Amino acid sequence: MTAPSSSMPQFREDFAKAKHIVVLTGAGVSAESGVPTFRGAGGYWRKWQAQQLATPEAFEDNPSLVWEFYHYRREVMGTKDPNKAHIAIAECEKRLKSQGRRVVVITQNIDELHKRAGSENILELHGSLFKTRCTKCEEVIENRLSPICPALADKGAPDPEAKDAKIPVDQLPRCKKAGCGGLLRPHVVWFGEGLDPAVLDSAENELDQCDLCLVVGTSSVVYPAAMFAPSVAARGVPVAEFNPEKTGVTNSLGYHFHGPAGSFLPEALARHPSEPE
Ligand code: OAD
Ligand code: ZN
Numbered sequence: 001m002t003a004p005s006s007s008m009p010q011f012r013e014d015f016a017k018a019k020h021i022v023v024l025t026g027a028g029v030s031a032e033s034g035v036p037t038f039r040g041a042g043g044y045w046r047k048w049q050a051q052q053l054a055t056p057e058a059f060e061d062n063p064s065l066v067w068e069f070y071h072y073r074r075e076v077m078g079t080k081d082p083n084k085a086h087i088a089i090a091e092c093e094k095r096l097k098s099q100g101r102r103v104v105v106i107t108q109n110i111d112e113l114h115k116r117a118g119s120e121n122i123l124e125l126h127g128s129l130f131k132t133r134c135t136k137c138e139e140v141i142e143n144r145l146s147p148i149c150p151a152l153a154d155k156g157a158p159d160p161e162a163k164d165a166k167i168p169v170d171q172l173p174r175c176k177k178a179g180c181g182g183l184l185r186p187h188v189v190w191f192g193e194g195l196d197p198a199v200l201d202s203a204e205n206e207l208d209q210c211d212l213c214l215v216v217g218t219s220s221v222v223y224p225a226a227m228f229a230p231s232v233a234a235r236g237v238p239v240a241e242f243n244p245e246k247t248g249v250t251n252s253l254g255y256h257f258h259g260p261a262g263s264f265l266p267e268a269l270a271r272h273p274s275e276p277e
Contacts, residue, residue, distance in 0.1 A: 004241070004256040008267060011255050014238040016272040018101070018212035023089050024228055025107045025114070028217020028243060032083040032262045035076075035111055039219050045069050045158045054190045063183065064167040070186045071148060072156030074129050078146065082117035085216065085242075085261035090118035092269040099275060104210075106203050108218060108225050110188050123203050125195055125225060127188035134175040136182025143184075149173045195224065207232055213239040214268070216261050220249045229253060240268070 005011075015021075027037035036043055043049050048069075052058065059066045082090075093103035104121040105114050110129045114122050132143045147153040151171040173184040189195055207213070207228055215229040230252040233239040240255035241247065242264050250256050257264045 004250060004253050006256060006258065008257075011238070011240055011268060012272060014212055015268065016274045020101070020206075020210045021092075021096070021103045021212045021214070022206050022210040022232070023103065023105045023214045023216060024218065024225065025105060025109060025216045026218025026220075026225070027109060028219075029085050029107075029261050030080075030083070030109055030111055030113050031217065032085065032260055033080045033113060035080055035113070037217075039221075045072065046162060047160050051191055054188070055192055056190055057192075059185060059190070063169055063172055063185075065164055067148075067152060067167070067172050068156040068165055070129065070188075071152040072158055074148065075146060075156065077111055077129060080111070080113070082113045083262050085265045086113050086117035086119070088265040088269045089114065093119055093121060095271065095275070104206050106206065106225075106228070108222065123199055123206070125189070125199060125203060127186070129186065129188065131187035132173060132184040133187040134177070134180060134182045135185055137175060137177055137180045139175065139177055139180075140187050143173075200224065203228070211237055213237060214242060215239060215249070215253070216242045216265070218243075218247075219245075220247045242268070
């Protein structure tokens with residue numbers, strides 16, 4: 001297989017022709033907003049990595065600890081903003097929409113920065129920090145309260161010396177639906193859990209139909225998202241990876257742009273001279 005191209009002019013020709021663009025994103029697209037990625041430096045909260053707390057078993061064992069972790073992550077997002085990469089994607093969607101062309105974001109991120117940047121077509125494969133799901137009645141709702149419940153106020157400090165808050169389960173976030181009162185959990189996909197079949201179905205549809213795909217800031221190691229870009233490329237569709245590292249899928253793709261997403265995406269997705277003014 002030939003090495004992926006890093007020619008921006010060549011990518012821009014494919015971009016000018018595309019009518020249906022999928023932008024697949026991972027934690028790296030938010031790195032320049034100051035949100036830590038999972039793999040690599042900065043992935044710790046207290047003495048744990050996300051992979052240890054983002055599991056159904058951890059929540060079963062210690063819902064207080066897992067809620068402290070998610071409370072912290074929700075609160076942190078209040079201090080972060082979408083970066084140039086999120087904004088370039090959102091502006092491109094808006095502009096191409098007026099030309100009858102489609103841009104859709106399929107993200108593994110739960111931080112909602114694509115939404116805040118103005119993207120409208122978004123599939124959140126792993127859920128959202130700002131949604132809850134009731135463990136009893138299963139209801140999913142948006143929740144942007146800060147703090148999410150009084151007992152979590154000032155809790156969730158990330159430093160390794162911080163004391164666990166050990167909040168009694170009846171003081172953790174509870175379902176407000178009449179007669180329910182069940183324990184709420186973050187509406188995010190945890191390790192060992194499957195994706196929402198409806199969301200996965202929509203993502204597969206978009207991937208089957210797209211004629212250009214960008215894969216931005218993901219290590220492409222977590223399935224099923226890891227196989228999305230290679231399977232689109234296998235159909236003969238141009239796929240461009242934007243990542244300061246090579247990944248396990250790089251060599252199966254048409255393009256690799258080596259560097260931070262914020263440095264490449266504004267140029268990659270800017271108005272092409274062939275587009276109407
Ligand atoms: P990872 O932390 O595995 O990978 C982040 C990727 O972003 C790496 O390949 C980095 O090289 C790249 N990167 C870093 N800075 C970047 C920048 N400025 N611009 C572009 N790329 C940059 O994150 P994900 O691939 O998103 O799942 O991880 C996938 C899933 O594994 C997550 O959704 C989460 C995690 O465990 C669940 O929680 C279920
Ligand atoms: Zn409920």
